[in-house]
Amino acid sequence: MSHIEIYKIKGKFYKYEVKNFRVGKQVKHRKRYLGPVSPLNSKKNVGRKPSIFVSDLTQGEKHELRQAKRNESAFIRDRAKIILLSSEGKNAKIISGKLQKEYAKILKIISDFNKKRLEILKRKSSGGRPKRITEEQISDLIETADKIPREVGLPYSNWTCKLLGKWFSEKYNEELSSEWIRVLLRRNGITYTVPKHKMMKADEKLRGAFKKN
Numbered sequence: 001m002s003h004i005e006i007y008k009i010k011g012k013f014y015k016y017e018v019k020n021f022r023v024g025k026q027v028k029h030r031k032r033y034l035g036p037v038s039p040l041n042s043k044k045n046v047g048r049k050p051s052i053f054v055s056d057l058t059q060g061e062k063h064e065l066r067q068a069k070r071n072e073s074a075f076i077r078d079r080a081k082i083i084l085l086s087s088e089g090k091n092a093k094i095i096s097g098k099l100q101k102e103y104a105k106i107l108k109i110i111s112d113f114n115k116k117r118l119e120i121l122k123r124k125s126s127g128g129r130p131k132r133i134t135e136e137q138i139s140d141l142i143e144t145a146d147k148i149p150r151e152v153g154l155p156y157s158n159w160t161c162k163l164l165g166k167w168f169s170e171k172y173n174e175e176l177s178s179e180w181i182r183v184l185l186r187r188n189g190i191t192y193t194v195p196k197h198k199m200m201k202a203d204e205k206l207r208g209a210f211k212k213n
Contacts, residue, residue, distance in 0.1 A: 006037055009089040013037040016056075031056040052107060054086040055114050062087075068121055072166075074173050076121050082109050137172055141181070142188045161185070 002019040015034040020027055033053050057065070068080035078099065085095045092106040099106075112120045145164055149156040156163060161178035169175050185191065 054083050054110050057087050074169050083113050086110050145190050
C-alpha cells in the first residue's frame with residue numbers, strides 16, 4: 001500500500017509517495033519524491049523548473065557513498081558528495097555553489113542517480129582521448145610535463161604517465177589513460193626513462209684494508 005506524506009525542509013513543504021512493505025516481521029518504507037506542495041518559483045521565475053532531489057537512500061547506499069567520498073578519483077568523489085548533499089535536502093543551486101560545479105551538471109547527476117542508483121559512480125574506461133578534452137587542456141598537460149612535479153605543488157621529483165594522469169584528473173575532472181598520455185608526450189618530444197644507478201668502484205686503499213680484515 002502507498003500513501004502521500006508531506007515533509008517540511010528548510011521552511012518549505014514537499015510531497016512524497018510512501019510505500020509500506022513487510023520484510024519478515026518488520027514493516028519498512030520506501031519514499032519517492034513527488035514535488036513541492038506549492039510552486040517554489042516567484043513570478044519572475046515562471047517557467048523555470050524547480051530543483052530536484054535524490055530519492056530516499058538505503059543504509060547500504062549511504063555507506064557506499066560515504067566510502068566513495070574518500071575515493072582517489074575526483075569523478076567518484078564529486079558524484080558521491082552531490083548525492084549525499086541532495087539527500088540532506090540541499091537543492092542543486094546550493095550544491096552548485098558549495099562544490100563550485102555547474103548547476104546543469106548537478107541536476108543531471110541527481111536525475112541519473114534516481115534512475116541508475118550507484119551505477120553512476122562507475123565510469124567506463126577509455127584507451128583513447130575523451131571527446132570533451134580541449135586543445136588548451138592538452139597544451140597545459142604538455143607544459144606541466146616539462147616541469148618538475150614540485151613546481152605544481154606535488155611532492156615528487158619526477159613525472160610518470162600515471163602521476164600526470166592523476167594530476168590531470170584532479171585539475172579537470174577528466175580521466176586520461178597512461179597510454180594516451182604517453183602518446184601525447186611522444187608527439188611533443190617528451191619521454192620518461194627510469195634512471196639506472198651505476199655501482200661505483202670502492203677506493204683502492206679501502207679495498208686493500210677490507211681484504212686484510
